[in-house]
Amino acid sequence: MSARSTAEQFLRATVGDDPGDLADSYADEVVIEMPFAPAGLHPSRIATTREELRTRFRAGASLRRYDRVTNIRVHETTDPRVVVVEYDLHGHMVASGEDFTLSFAMVMTVEDGRIVHTRDYADPLAGARALGRLPELLDALR
Numbered sequence: 001m002s003a004r005s006t007a008e009q010f011l012r013a014t015v016g017d018d019p020g021d022l023a024d025s026y027a028d029e030v031v032i033e034m035p036f037a038p039a040g041l042h043p044s045r046i047a048t049t050r051e052e053l054r055t056r057f058r059a060g061a062s063l064r065r066y067d068r069v070t071n072i073r074v075h076e077t078t079d080p081r082v083v084v085v086e087y088d089l090h091g092h093m094v095a096s097g098e099d100f101t102l103s104f105a106m107v108m109t110v111e112d113g114r115i116v117h118t119r120d121y122a123d124p125l126a127g128a129r130a131l132g133r134l135p136e137l138l139d140a141l142r
Helices: 003-014 019-025 050-060 124-130 134-141
Strands: 026-033 045-049 064-076 082-093 099-111 114-122
Touching: 003 019, 003 064, 003 082, 003 099, 003 114, 019 026, 019 050, 026 050, 045 050, 099 124, 114 124, 124 134
Parallel strands: 026 114
Antiparallel strands: 026 045, 064 082, 082 099, 099 114
16 A cells, blocks of 8 residues: 555544544554644654554544544655645534634655654644643643
8 A cells, every 4th residue: 555545544534433443544553743742732752552542542532523634635755655644624522512623734654554653743722722722732831
């Protein structure tokens, strides 16, 4: 499976019926980097496993659901293992029904059809606002 195909599978699974299925896009062990993650709110780098991600994705679904992905752009690079994926993720908060949209750019490295490394770029302010964690973000910046 090409890196592009893996990215497309990842995007489909993001809005699938079982949020845990998204973990199937990842290798047994994966590194996720988030250079813009505010210290104190989320680590900028995690090394984790597919099954830990599955658990986390399913737990997150009790708070928020992702409904659709738009503005998708997949850029292939000179390294056939690496793609850059841009997308907007639309969802809603389960408790309030409040809608949100988050924009992402992700540099994804794929081996044997599975994601082994990502660098995820997102607006931390928009993410904190959508998840109701804006006060925590502001405290972390002080």
